[in-house]
Amino acid sequence: MRDINFLSENNAKPIWHPMAHPAEMRASPPRVIMQGEGAMVTDIDGRTVLDAVGGLWNVNLGYSCDPIKQAIARQLDALPYYSGFRGTSTGPSIELAYELAQWFEPEGMVRSFFTSGGSDSVETALRLARQYWKIRGQADRTKFLALKKGYHGTHFGGASVNGNANFRRNYEPLMPGVFHTPAPWTYRNPFDETDPAKLAALCARAIEEEIAFQGADTIAAFIMEPILGAGGVIVPHEGFMPLVRDICDRHEILLIADEVVTGFGRTGAWSGSRLTGVKPDFMTIAKAITSGYFPLGATLISAKVAEVFEADKTSFGAIGHGYTYSGHPVGCAAGLAALAETKRLALNENAAARGAELATALEALKTKHAAVGDVRGKGLMAALEIVADRATKRPVDKKTMARIADAAYDAGVMLRVSGNMIILSPPLIVTAKDIATIAEGLDAGLAAAG
Numbered sequence: 001m002r003d004i005n006f007l008s009e010n011n012a013k014p015i016w017h018p019m020a021h022p023a024e025m026r027a028s029p030p031r032v033i034m035q036g037e038g039a040m041v042t043d044i045d046g047r048t049v050l051d052a053v054g055g056l057w058n059v060n061l062g063y064s065c066d067p068i069k070q071a072i073a074r075q076l077d078a079l080p081y082y083s084g085f086r087g088t089s090t091g092p093s094i095e096l097a098y099e100l101a102q103w104f105e106p107e108g109m110v111r112s113f114f115t116s117g118g119s120d121s122v123e124t125a126l127r128l129a130r131q132y133w134k135i136r137g138q139a140d141r142t143k144f145l146a147l148k149k150g151y152h153g154t155h156f157g158g159a160s161v162n163g164n165a166n167f168r169r170n171y172e173p174l175m176p177g178v179f180h181t182p183a184p185w186t187y188r189n190p191f192d193e194t195d196p197a198k199l200a201a202l203c204a205r206a207i208e209e210e211i212a213f214q215g216a217d218t219i220a221a222f223i224m225e226p227i228l229g230a231g232g233v234i235v236p237h238e239g240f241m242p243l244v245r246d247i248c249d250r251h252e253i254l255l256i257a258d259e260v261v262t263g264f265g266r267t268g269a270w271s272g273s274r275l276t277g278v279k280p281d282f283m284t285i286a287k288a289i290t291s292g293y294f295p296l297g298a299t300l301i302s303a304k305v306a307e308v309f310e311a312d313k314t315s316f317g318a319i320g321h322g323y324t325y326s327g328h329p330v331g332c333a334a335g336l337a338a339l340a341e342t343k344r345l346a347l348n349e350n351a352a353a354r355g356a357e358l359a360t361a362l363e364a365l366k367t368k369h370a371a372v373g374d375v376r377g378k379g380l381m382a383a384l385e386i387v388a389d390r391a392t393k394r395p396v397d398k399k400t401m402a403r404i405a406d407a408a409y410d411a412g413v414m415l416r417v418s419g420n421m422i423i424l425s426p427p428l429i430v431t432a433k434d435i436a437t438i439a440e441g442l443d444a445g446l447a448a449a450g
């Protein structure tokens, strides 16, 4: 690799970064991360900080997981790639699909369709949902319902079901036939309802109204994150997802649970659906499936959907969809090792225990700092909303958010800023001491807000 000066000189020059303005990046280049160990990362200037972002919600096992590294190396030696398109398969993909069916047995998942990441998994679920209805002779069921503030990746399908204007506007027109209903977000919602259970009921009623308006027999599926991640860690009341399941059942609408963030323990349970006992028709997973060590995702398929495809006698049953890297053997080998470690270390339990400590620390910060308008979270996914005025909930500006993140970094903690929110999703291997460090970093950052 070229030397450090070369990297610094070329930082943000020949590369365009995701979710960023190219000119802004050139003017203010990003931190170059050079190394990772445990839950810590070291930048190009040699500064080591605790990664409270966990890569991007994905590095659940931290940066030093030898079993994953070794599994990748072994698979590279044995077979670095072979296709899973009709006619050939590979050992790790068969084995990982088998493991995933065990892992998500309580959610009723029986099949895996492998992808290269979360956006691919969402795209796959949307396509298979439409195809399901074609096989069943209800070709009019093509529409999708989704929640405002939901995030479902960046492909055209995913962007279309996305509920955030800033991921949609520059790319319109998006896919027609997608309709959004309010998110059960107590801090900001159109009903001015702060009681979580009442808000869940109101949001469920809005879904019912939209279905009545569209006509149930035109709707293929409803997609939702059990806990909305990128939209600001919006934690619905525990009754909400069961209400959605019930509505979908009554109207025969498929339910897609987007578990790209919530899968594999981050919430304290092995999935967001499992938190409330809901069995979706599809689940989308990615990120922590390899702890971020290799790009991989999957769309998981329930028995109900699998039966329709596997018993198909129409001309609609063949899956005309897939990726060169569907079932990549190195990715699947990484996934097998990551899942084994995740289970061995009971990361779900650590996420629940450390998450409780984090929640207590965040409440204390809210008491201490007037700029904290709201704190929320579940397990090791959490958000702080930073406001200029608690009464009006007016968000602070970009500069203030940058000051907070910089001051926290100087205090030894990497934070992620999204709009006026600080998003926390540390590796699930963090200790009680790490949670205290994150709280100290936030405290230092918030002190710089005013």
Ligand code: PMP
Pocket: 117, 118, 119, 120, 122, 151, 152, 153, 154, 225, 229, 230, 258, 259, 260, 261, 286, 287
């Ligand atoms: N769905 C959800 C819920 C996500 O949070 C994300 C990514 N943060 C995606 C889909 C897209 O995943 P990817 O970035 O791997 O394409």
